[in-house]
Amino acid sequence: MAPTVLGIDSSTQSTKALLVDAETGRVLDERRAAHPAGTEVDPRAWLVAVDEAAGPLLEQADAVAVGGQQHGMVLLDEHGEVVRDALLWNDTRSAPQAATLVDELGGPAACAEAIGSVMVASFTASKLRWVAENEPASAARAARVLLPHDYVSWHLAAHGTEPFTDRGDASGTGYFATASSDWDRELLIRALGHDADLPRLPSAPGEAMAATASGAPIGAGTGDNMAAALGLSLGPGDVSVSIGTSGVCAMVSDARPADASGTVTGFADATGRFLPMTTTINAAKILDFGRALLGVDHDEFARLALASVPGAHGLTLLPYFDGERTPNRPDARATLHGLSTASSREDIARACVEGLLCSLADGIAPLEADSGRAPERIILIGGAAQSAAVRALAPAVFGRDVTLAPTGEYVALGAARQAAWALAATAEPPTWSLEGFETLHAAPTPDVLDAYQQLKARTEGWS
Ligand SMILES: Nc1ncnc2c1ncn2[C@@H]1O[C@H](COP(=O)(O)OP(=O)(O)O)[C@@H](O)[C@H]1O
Numbered sequence: 001m002a003p004t005v006l007g008i009d010s011s012t013q014s015t016k017a018l019l020v021d022a023e024t025g026r027v028l029d030e031r032r033a034a035h036p037a038g039t040e041v042d043p044r045a046w047l048v049a050v051d052e053a054a055g056p057l058l059e060q061a062d063a064v065a066v067g068g069q070q071h072g073m074v075l076l077d078e079h080g081e082v083v084r085d086a087l088l089w090n091d092t093r094s095a096p097q098a099a100t101l102v103d104e105l106g107g108p109a110a111c112a113e114a115i116g117s118v119m120v121a122s123f124t125a126s127k128l129r130w131v132a133e134n135e136p137a138s139a140a141r142a143a144r145v146l147l148p149h150d151y152v153s154w155h156l157a158a159h160g161t162e163p164f165t166d167r168g169d170a171s172g173t174g175y176f177a178t179a180s181s182d183w184d185r186e187l188l189i190r191a192l193g194h195d196a197d198l199p200r201l202p203s204a205p206g207e208a209m210a211a212t213a214s215g216a217p218i219g220a221g222t223g224d225n226m227a228a229a230l231g232l233s234l235g236p237g238d239v240s241v242s243i244g245t246s247g248v249c250a251m252v253s254d255a256r257p258a259d260a261s262g263t264v265t266g267f268a269d270a271t272g273r274f275l276p277m278t279t280t281i282n283a284a285k286i287l288d289f290g291r292a293l294l295g296v297d298h299d300e301f302a303r304l305a306l307a308s309v310p311g312a313h314g315l316t317l318l319p320y321f322d323g324e325r326t327p328n329r330p331d332a333r334a335t336l337h338g339l340s341t342a343s344s345r346e347d348i349a350r351a352c353v354e355g356l357l358c359s360l361a362d363g364i365a366p367l368e369a370d371s372g373r374a375p376e377r378i379i380l381i382g383g384a385a386q387s388a389a390v391r392a393l394a395p396a397v398f399g400r401d402v403t404l405a406p407t408g409e410y411v412a413l414g415a416a417r418q419a420a421w422a423l424a425a426t427a428e429p430p431t432w433s434l435e436g437f438e439t440l441h442a443a444p445t446p447d448v449l450d451a452y453q454q455l456k457a458r459t460e461g462w463s
């Protein structure tokens with residue numbers, strides 16, 4: 001019988017677990033469990049969720065790996081107990097601390113050179129500095145700092161295992177040097193005020209870092225976006241656009257990014273290369289907000305949006321509801337411009353979908369500029385890629401064809417591929433063929449993006 005592997009996605013809203021055939025990548029079983037809402041969460045809730053979703057599948061797996069939401073700050077004391085709730089990637093309270101750290105490092109260009117990215121509130125280091133300044137007793141108790149996926153992997157490992165991580169997720173902390181692929185302790189100490197234990201890094205991608213109590217190898221795991229790239233087998237010329245809690249545009253690159261403008265974050269990937277990315281804080285929630293406001297379900301919301309016209313009869317939504325990260329406007333709020341008494345429910349739904357897609361178009365353009373070439377494929381994934389309106393309007397707003405990936409859990413699939421890699425102990429991950437991709441065409445609607453850019457420029461400096 002072919003070996004089976006378990007891939008786990010511990011993302012913002014839920015844990016998803018896939019049991020997968022290690023030779024073909026075929027999904028054999030799938031389970032999920034919800035996470036608590038909010039940007040500050042007791043990390044033990046993720047362990048409850050992983051036990052619920054993955055527990056029944058773990059015994060059947062020959063290897064396992066975990067992809068997790070990036071950047072979240074898990075603080076543990078010397079006994080491994082949780083010091084305070086984890087601050088998540090979408091918690092913007094640490095924006096001033098991020099700006100201070102960037103200054104202390106010598107400005108945006110120096111920061112990008114040191115860690116591959118210009119730090120913003122999402123990065124773990126800025127959260128550590130926030131705790132050091134605002135809750136010094138918690139900072140003093142912190143003996144170990146983990147990322148969400150490290151904490152979940154450690155929970156699955158046999159008793160006595162030292163925590164471990166990978167360079168992909170580590171590159172979102174703000175204390176990992178992407179040039180040397182190693183921790184930068186000076187940056188950790190600068191952020192937290194003292195040294196702390198950090199998880200072990202693999203010496204090569206694909207390495208088995210530990211084993212479960214029953215002896216199944218555990219891969220290093222990685223950040224959810226790095227896992228999605230692995231799950232999609234993202235290749236040169238591909239840009240993935242993920243619409244989950246966050247909106248993420250990503251591509252793989254052999255060159256180490258260091259964008260001093262801060263738009264493109266220069267993370268490492270899970271294969272030894274890099275994953276230049278742009279990320280928004282407001283993505284699927286824009287549609288969740290719209291449909292709650294209109295009191296309809298996903299399907300009816302999509303139907304309403306498609307019943308309006310390009311430009312929603314003059315309605316434009318700048319969707320920075322909970323502050324934004326790309327562009328870096330942590331204190332921003334959303335703006336709906338152009339309402340008249342003739343505006344309809346259909347127009348409001350349309351403005352939400354177009355606002356979401358324009359914010360993603362804003363994320364694709366800098367990746368294109370950075371790589372100096374037009375993407376060959378723009379691949380749509382994530383929960384909100386299931387919306388019929390998103391599917392119909394994405395090629396119109398982006399002004400080019402879009403490749404729709406078959407509905408699936410690509411983060412968990414990528415984690416499963418990493419587990420299969422650890423099991424095979426080969427130099428490269430196994431090749432799994434993906435089928436069922438569909439090309440979406442539409443007539444371009446450039447005026448929609450123009451109106452959005454004008455509103456964005458007009459609201460610069462507003463909060
Ligand atoms: N048919 C749909 N239309 C629009 N949004 C959807 C649809 N189905 C799911 N979603 C949204 O997708 C989001 C979850 O996406 P997912 O990629 O699983 O997020 P995450 O990985 O960040 O936890 C939720 O906000 C949910 O409302």
Ligand SMILES: O=C(CO)[C@@H](O)[C@H](O)COP(=O)(O)O
Pocket residue numbers: 011012013068069070071089090122172223224225244245246247248279
């Ligand atoms: O902060 C980032 C990327 O830098 C986010 O993409 C998080 O990794 C959360 O991802 P999702 O839960 O939306 O998948």
